[in-house]
Amino acid sequence: TPNALYYNHKPLVIGTEAIAEEYSYMNRPEYSLLLTPLAVEMVSTDLAFEIGQCAGSYSGKYVLVWQKNAEEVWQVLFDSNI
Numbered sequence: 001t002p003n004a005l006y007y008n009h010k011p012l013v014i015g016t017e018a019i020a021e022e023y024s025y026m027n028r029p030e031y032s033l034l035l036t037p038l039a040v041e042m043v044s045t046d047l048a049f050e051i052g053q054c055a056g057s058y059s060g061k062y063v064l065v066w067q068k069n070a071e072e073v074w075q076v077l078f079d080s081n082i
Helices: 016-022
Strands: 005-007 033-044 047-056 060-068 074-081
């Protein structure tokens, strides 16, 4: 989402442009990441959260909050690695 939030044990990153810069390391050919959802729950008709395990270039747990936009497309509103 345009107002997305990213938190990874550093200061909170706000907005898609800043998040794209923070995630730029994912563009490296050697980077890999597999997300395995452990729980996905609807909060409302247009909001859901996902908790899962990640593996690949690093491992750990993650939390995603998804929001459906006006075009009915699910987008990430909040992303955090724990």
